[in-house]
Amino acid sequence: MTTTDTDATAVTPELVVLLDEDGRAVGTADKAGVHHADTPLHLAFSCYLFDGEGNVLVTRRALHKRTFPGVWxxxxCGHPAPGEPLEDAVRRRVGQELGTTVTDLRLVLPRFRYRAEQEGVVENEMCPVFVGSADGAVAxxxxxxxxxxxxxxxxxxxxxxxxxxxxxxxxxxxxxQLPADPVSAATADVGDLPPAARVAGRR
Incomplete structure (x- = not known):
């Protein structure tokens, strides 16, 4: 069989890790289709970046994003790939979204979970929270x-x-839920992460 240009340039779907109520991995789903009116519980993360002056970087989501467009x-935020350590996922996503690198990355809220809805699209995530410092300009x-x-x-x-x-x-x-001074907060115990995130965190 001859490989066509279409085959050669096929895009590999970005997968998210699906979870049960105890935070254990139960499968994967294509990120492009996982968010809808009945979004299954899945693994994510959030990160707060600080500079040396005590400022936090806040972002406004692009207006064309499927979930929560235009929201500050x-x-x-992002999703670890199956088997990807959470810290690696945070660093990867910071580079992709913000064009910078992160230093002093620390886990601060290992058990954070939420569900939210906007215009019929639901977010439903176990979402550990990290803080770190931006190393260089943001693009x-x-x-x-x-x-x-x-x-x-x-x-x-x-x-x-x-x-x-x-x-x-x-x-x-x-x-x-974050401490008043997240920059000085102690690093949380990785043992408090959802089991799927603890497995992904092993190197």
């Missing part, structure tokens, strides 16, 4: 990020907590 949120990918800016963490946190700062559902819930 934390620095970066957001416009396919993912509509806007990005640095904001003083204390003012951002206060606005999120009192409701005056509009952000995504997950960001609001995460900020409420």
């Amino acid at each position: 949120t934390n620095s970066c 957001p990918d416009p396919d993912e990020v509509g806007e990005a800016r640095w904001e003083p963490w204390e003012a951002f946190r206060a606005g999120v907590l009192d409701g005056s700062r509009a952000v995504s559902v997950w960001c609001r819930e995460q900020v409420a």
